[in-house]
Amino acid sequence: MEFKKPNLLSKEASVALWLQGKDAWNEWAKNNPDIGVDFSGVKFSISELLKIVPNNKVLLKANAERDFSNLTFVNYTFPHLADFSNAEFNIPTIFDNATFNGTADFSRAIFSQDASFNSIMFNCIASFYSADFQNSVVFSDCNFKGNTLFTCSHFEMLAYFPSTKFHEVVGFDHSTFAGGTHFKNTKFLCKEVYFEYINCTDTFDFDELDAKKVITLSFKGSVFEKDFNISGHFKCIPDLRSTKLNHHTDLTSMVYTLNRKNIFFTPIKKATDTLDIGRLCRLKELAEQNKSHDMALAFHADELRAKRWGRLNIIQSVMDIIYSVISNYGQSIMRPLLLIAISFLLFNSYIISKSDIEIKSAYKPAATLSIATITPFLSISKEAREHGAQVLFEKQLPENFYLYSYAYASSSFVFLFLIGLGLRNRFRI
Numbered sequence: 001m002e003f004k005k006p007n008l009l010s011k012e013a014s015v016a017l018w019l020q021g022k023d024a025w026n027e028w029a030k031n032n033p034d035i036g037v038d039f040s041g042v043k044f045s046i047s048e049l050l051k052i053v054p055n056n057k058v059l060l061k062a063n064a065e066r067d068f069s070n071l072t073f074v075n076y077t078f079p080h081l082a083d084f085s086n087a088e089f090n091i092p093t094i095f096d097n098a099t100f101n102g103t104a105d106f107s108r109a110i111f112s113q114d115a116s117f118n119s120i121m122f123n124c125i126a127s128f129y130s131a132d133f134q135n136s137v138v139f140s141d142c143n144f145k146g147n148t149l150f151t152c153s154h155f156e157m158l159a160y161f162p163s164t165k166f167h168e169v170v171g172f173d174h175s176t177f178a179g180g181t182h183f184k185n186t187k188f189l190c191k192e193v194y195f196e197y198i199n200c201t202d203t204f205d206f207d208e209l210d211a212k213k214v215i216t217l218s219f220k221g222s223v224f225e226k227d228f229n230i231s232g233h234f235k236c237i238p239d240l241r242s243t244k245l246n247h248h249t250d251l252t253s254m255v256y257t258l259n260r261k262n263i264f265f266t267p268i269k270k271a272t273d274t275l276d277i278g279r280l281c282r283l284k285e286l287a288e289q290n291k292s293h294d295m296a297l298a299f300h301a302d303e304l305r306a307k308r309w310g311r312l313n314i315i316q317s318v319m320d321i322i323y324s325v326i327s328n329y330g331q332s333i334m335r336p337l338l339l340i341a342i343s344f345l346l347f348n349s350y351i352i353s354k355s356d357i358e359i360k361s362a363y364k365p366a367a368t369l370s371i372a373t374i375t376p377f378l379s380i381s382k383e384a385r386e387h388g389a390q391v392l393f394e395k396q397l398p399e400n401f402y403l404y405s406y407a408y409a410s411s412s413f414v415f416l417f418l419i420g421l422g423l424r425n426r427f428r429i
Contacts, residue, residue, distance in 0.1 A: 008038040008083065012052055015042065019058045022075045029079040036081030036102060044071070045090040073098050084109050095120055103146075106131050117142060128153050136179070139164050150175055158182075166190050172198060181205065188214050197221040206230040207253075215259070219243055230254050237279040237302075240286065249286055251295050258302045263309065271306040280306060293428050294331075301329035326418065333422035340415035344370055347408040354398035357391070365391040373405055374412035 009017065014037040017025055042052070046063040050056065062068055072094040080102035086109065093115040100122050107129035115137040124146045131150070136158040147168045157179035165187045177200040188211040196218050204224055209232030211217065218239040225246050230238065231253035238256065258276060260269040271277070284299035305324070308317045323329060327336050348370045355362040369388030372381040389397065 007034065008036045008081065011038050011040070011042060014038050015049060015052050016056070018073070018076075019053065019056055019071075026075075026077050029077045033079045033101075035079065036083060037078065038083050039087050040083045040105075041086045042084075043088040043090065044093070045088075048088075048090075068092060072096075078102060078104070081105065089113060089115065092116075100124065100126070103127070108132075111135065111137065122146060122148070125149070133157070133159065136160070144168070144170075147171075155179060155181065161186055163187075166193070170194065174198065176200075177204065178202060182207075184208055186210070190214065192216040193218070195219045195222060199223045200228070201225045203227045204229070206232070208232060209234075211235070224249075235259070237273075237276045237283070239275075239279050239282075241278055241282045243282070245286065248290055250290070251283065251287055252292065258305060260305070268309060270309040274306070274310055276306045277303060277311065293425065297329065297331050297425055301331065304329060326415070327422060330418065330421045330425050333419060333426060336415040336418035336422065340374075340412050340419070343408055343411055343415070344374075347373070347404065350404060351392060351398075351401075354401075355392040356394045362392060370408075373409050374416065376409070 008014075017028060017037075018039075043049075046059055050059050050063075053059070058071075062071055068091045071091055074094055075097045076095075077099045078101060082100055082102065083105050085105050085107045087106070088110045090112050092113045093111055096116055096118040098117075098120050100120070101124065103125045104122055105125075105127050107127050108131065109128070110132045112134045114135045115133060118138060118140045120139075120142045122142065122144045125148075126144055126146060127149045129149050130152040132154045134156045137155065138158075138160045140160065140162050142161075142164045144165065145167045148166055148170045150172045151174060153172070153175045155175070155177045159177060159179060159181045161183045163185045164183075167189050170188065170190060170193045173194050173196045175195075175198045177198065180203045181200060182205045184205060184207050186209055188209060191213060193211070193214055193216065197220070200223065203226050205227075207229055212233050212235055214234055215236045216239075217234055217236055220239050221242045223244045227247050228245055228249050230249070230251065232255070234254070234256045236256065237258065238254065258280075259272045261272050262268065263270050280299050280303040284296050284303060287293075287296035287299055301324070304320055308320050312320060325335075326339060348366050351369060352359060352362045352366045355366065365388045368384050369392065372378075372385035372388060375381045393401075
């Protein structure tokens with residue numbers, strides 16, 4: 001990735017200044033806030049560094065004692081562009097507690113030893129485009145305030161991002177992760193996070209995240225050869241379409257939001273992104289593969305909500321709302337049970353009010369008639385219904401009796417069906 005380069009200190013001057021230590025470096029940075037440093041293409045090994053700054057005492061001492069502890073960027077402040085593009089780090093890389101006030105460009109850099117980026121402040125763009133981490137790398141408690149780009153990067157061993165904050169667009173697209181990858185307690189304070197078409201051959205943990213502001217989280221087209229764990233609160237539907245997952249994936253700790261908006265000034269809501277339908281369908285598929293029936297039902301319910309007033313026509317949408325209200329898409333037993341109890345009481349009150357006998361004596365036959373009306377599949381129901389009607393209505397049936405009976409029986413049949421559906425879904429093995 002190319003950046004517009006400001007005034008830069010030459011490579012020779014940048015390396016020489018670095019080797020003077022952090023105090024001299026930070027004093028220079030304080031006095032030169034508009035000048036960047038150039039380490040592009042520099043090979044960080046004693047022999048190669050001596051070619052740039054011959055006879056440097058710090059390098060000669062480190063070479064003699066095999067002690068690289070002073071060859072770090074710990075507590076260094078970079079006032080402007082820090083160009084490490086195409087650099088090769090053949091000694092342990094330590095940037096702990098460093099501050100980058102300008103663009104930090106590590107594109108195509110090679111890290112052959114362990115790399116440590118702990119407690120770093122990136123105040124501008126941080127680019128690790130096509131970087132090659134051949135050993136473990138840790139970005140612990142870092143603060144990325146600008147766009148963060150790890151596109152096409154390679155992580156050969158452990159890649160660890162605990163307690164790190166991302167404030168702008170985060171991109172790991174087309175990267176490869178050959179070792180364990182951990183985003184634990186990471187805070188995504190941005191709106192867009194992309195892990196599209198990554199290839200992960202070891203465990204990938206995306207756990208206990210704070211991502212309530214993220215409206216796009218995409219793993220589309222990615223391959224996970226081992227465990228893929230995802231949990232946290234998301235303000236969107238994580239996109240796992242076209243992913244390949246070879247191991248069990250636990251989705252039970254993932255809390256997401258189906259974003260919908262009101263149509264004009266009505267209480268009717270419509271999904272803001274039609275792609276959420278496909279995302280939820282994929283999550284439902286993964287839940288079914290993992291035998292997580294409760295999660296599959298929840299994803300299916302939200303998939304139908306996402307289709308409402310868009311892919312579904314008006315009649316289908318109205319029916320969908322009714323299905324949602326009376327049974328929460330087959331997930332609730334109490335709702336249809338409560339509705340059938342209400343319809344029983346209403347019909348019971350109706351026939352008691354129309355009966356030819358005293359109210360006190362009408363309760364029992366009215367209950368018998370009501371129960372028999374909604375259980376025609378029981379052999380005794382026909383006889384019980386005829387007997388109850390005969391006791392309650394000695395002269396003749398009240399006006400519209402059959403019409404009310406049909407309405408009561410039809411609605412109750414639907415409620416009974418939904419109760420059965422809820423029981424099946426609740427105790428399905």
